[in-house]
Amino acid sequence: MEDDYKFAASTFFAKNHPGETCGSNGLPLTPSSITILGRSQRLLQIEHPNLCTYLDIIRGKHERIIVVAEVIGKALAEYTTKFSYEEIINIATQVACGMKLLHDGNIIHRTLSDDNILLDSNGRVKLFHYGMYYMTNEGKEVPFPLGLPRYFSPEAIIGGGGPSADVWAFGIIILELCIGKLWNNLKPSPTMRRILTLVHSNNPAERIAREHYALDAYKEIPENIRGIIEKCLKIYPSERATFKDLHSELSSMNTRTPSEIKPVRGLMGCKLQYLYHWWQLAGGDIQAELKKSGLIKNSPPILSMPIAILLDGPTIGGKTGALFDRRIAKYSLDLLKNRLSHIPPSDFYPLMHERRRDYEAMALPKIIRERDTEYQFYRLLWFQRLLHGYPYTAQCIRSEAEIDIPPLVRGDVWAALLGVLGDIETHYERIDKETPTHTDRQIDVDIPRCHQYCWLLCGAEGHKKLKRLLKAWLLTNPQYVYWQGLDSLTAPFLYLNFCNEARAFACLTAFVPKFLHKFFLKDNSAVIKEYLAKFWQMAAFHEPQLATHLHDINFVPELFAIPWFLTMFSHVFPLHKIVHLWDALLVEGPSLPLFMGAAILRQLRDTLLDSGFNECILLFSDLPEIDIGECVKESIDMCRSTPKSLSYRRFTNEPEIKDPMVRYAYITYLNTFICKIIIYRDMVEIPMEILLNEVCPRISLSDFFSLICQDKCCVIDIRSNLLYEKSCIEGSINIPYSGVHLGQHELKSLGPQPYKVLVEAVKMNKIIVVASAEDGTAQLVRDKVFDFIKILYKGSPSRFI
Amino acid sequence: MISIAMATNRSAQRPNGAPQTKVCQFKLVLLGESAVGKSSLVLRFVKGQFHEYQESTIGAAFLTQTLCLDDTTVKFEIWDTAGQERYHSLAPMYYRGAQAAIVVYDITNQDTFGRAKNWVKELQRQASPSIVIALAGNKSDLAAKRMVEFEEAQAYADENGLLFMETSAKTAMNVNDIFLAIANKLPKSEVSTGGAGTRVLNDADAPRASSCCK
């Protein structure tokens, strides 16, 4: 069954740089395979009915490249029967149509031949592997010549040729379809010599026919087809027709309306990229199959060892496999069909108004869900629906993204979450990304250090794109400057939108004001200080014991957390972790990073508690493995359980909290919170100096009252007895601050009544509020609250449980 | 973490039969234009490694390494700072209270040498008067692309009383040597065991610094 094979792989070797050659900057040369991968990303984006979609470009061992692409039917070369002229016109029309798209996109085929034009039983034609010349940088990155000599145009043989060389090849192919194979059994160099002798001829097509004793057959070709052939086989490239002309001419000749192909339904009707993805998740393995079918041969490594290595690099001897194998291996989708056979047909068409389904896999960690065929099947189809409806489905996308985002559409989903809309291409197009600026040197030295383990970002293509993005962003944000770290911040967007720079740019543009408002100001010290202070407060709120310890050893976030927040962790973690962090970030909003920081501290908690200053700072200079799934989960929990006003920052784009902010401290211990409150009359904004001095955050009055109403807090009033007796919050206990002594570590010493209430509150998981009414004793109160924390955490925990 | 630092501590060999050696702790800071190879030098010195694609430094990084001199063990607490001019305002936090500094430039780039001179000036003005300053002309493996002459830098160093070496983090040339030269030049009279790192903050105007450090 034709339908069984949906894609195929072929393989070749990229050029090996001899020895350990270095570029002029002292850095190693980019391996050719990396360059090829970088360039081929663009090919992965091409979708056209007459072009086989590229599905994957894989880098194997020893500079091996494996190309996976759609296949249909079989190659023209494999058909033994002669085609009718009607069929030939049909084939030519479709080839011209595919070629027109390639030339419009400045992609030269160069290897067009009868073995990469595929035709199926419905008369559909698709070009296969048309990107070889493009991805190999005009053949410069591979150690073998590209293309079949008999399709070379004269100028291509002598080392030149642009797009019009493809037109020549096209002409030869049609000629062959009409009068049979040309220069059959001739070796490459005589073939090329023959072609070169054509340059003296007025009508190369006729001359070729004569040389093949096929002049009669040639004369029999209908005039219009012959006309097409002769327009292609002109010696001067400039005289040849273009595919645009050819296509329109052929279309008008084509009498054949492509036989009605019934749209395929069910699994085979799904997007090819999805099928390939699911097939892989179901256990499909391109390389293993290639080995099975003999396209990758495994010989013992010793055989590929060079016999000699010259001092200046090059090696002699050593067996390597064929550099380029014209064969392709086709893959059956049976594996996937079997895997998904139990899925009812209606599930292929999820409806928006259906209630969200609960899948078994939902309980599993995200990384496992991402590898689950069936789960990804459902998620992808669902997201495809939602994305199709964007922007009207924005809310829906957000709530689905909260569960998880299928990796295959992450770029699209992020753009939707960031509200990217409109004609972003034109906008990006208009920005000057070339004019040199004084920031260029810094960008130039940073880019080759930015996420270079990622093969997309480490090649020349990636470098160019990243530079353009950075320059474009700086130009459109004149209020901001380039801070080292902006490169890392841009990298995830480029990584997910490698062939859609405009969207990468739009995402970055939307991301910064939301998450890093004012961070890239020339003078950003106030912004960063506030952010770090808030982070420290949130850490103290959720990890009081750790916070007291770090406070005691004088360990401050300025020493380690600047890169965390300035780059939203993109300078700290590898891309595969960043994407999961940012998935959560984009859904939860701008407060989440504060809690992510706290969650990282929590993960390192035991080590930190045992460490002094030096060990702590060493730990952060070389951050140990962090479980990102756990970190995301914890941070979301913390974020949601923290009253909004606590993480309030002045430097934010979020709507302001209009409530008077109440001077406040809020600390958790064993899932219980203690907080402190001093009621101000009319202060909304906390002066920076005070904020920076506060270990504990403040809360808005409304958040405070809602806690009281829900009976979620226990208030400790630390005013004097006198004031307390005059008026107090109902249910509060009074521990005048003068009654707490430094160095007291017993909860009991607070007195029997407070002890009872506190123990009760801790048991009920309540938030403990410490309240005062004046500002003059701010410092005092701060210390007192700190004492409370110490008392609570130094007392044996069993007392509280 | 501590054990890792020890394990990679290649130069710390116990002097035979010496029951007790004097332990000195010094705070050392690396300064210099971005991408001259500060982080690479530290990585080479501390872990013996070189990464072609060493990530840029944001803020600062902290590492330690121990060297053994004849009768003293010298523990360096190294602050590797960010090179971009914009991060300049953070620098005092790191060089204040430092006993030694390595100012790095890239021998293939004249501008970085100019920047190095500015750092030296700043240190002479603002840092502790007794600070030992070393000038490192890094990337000496790229001599073919040299833009700063050895003699020029040597003369400048002599004028200003700096230690000077051309180094290569890539080939490891002179990397240990420059740290060793600094260790030799540092006064080793007082035995300090307190974390010099902690001192950074006491000296800086970090608000939360108090005297409670052990």
Ligand SMILES: Nc1nc2c(ncn2[C@@H]2O[C@H](COP(=O)(O)OP(=O)(O)OP(=O)(O)O)[C@@H](O)[C@H]2O)c(=O)[nH]1
């Ligand atoms: N050839 C050569 N390259 C080096 C040498 N030292 C560093 N590099 C390279 O120079 C680049 C910058 O090195 P870093 O160590 O990151 O520079 P830095 O001074 O720490 O830069 P910032 O962190 O931005 O201040 C990296 O790509 C290194 O691989 C060297 O001795 N020789």
Ligand SMILES: [Mg+2]
């Ligand atoms: Mg660095």
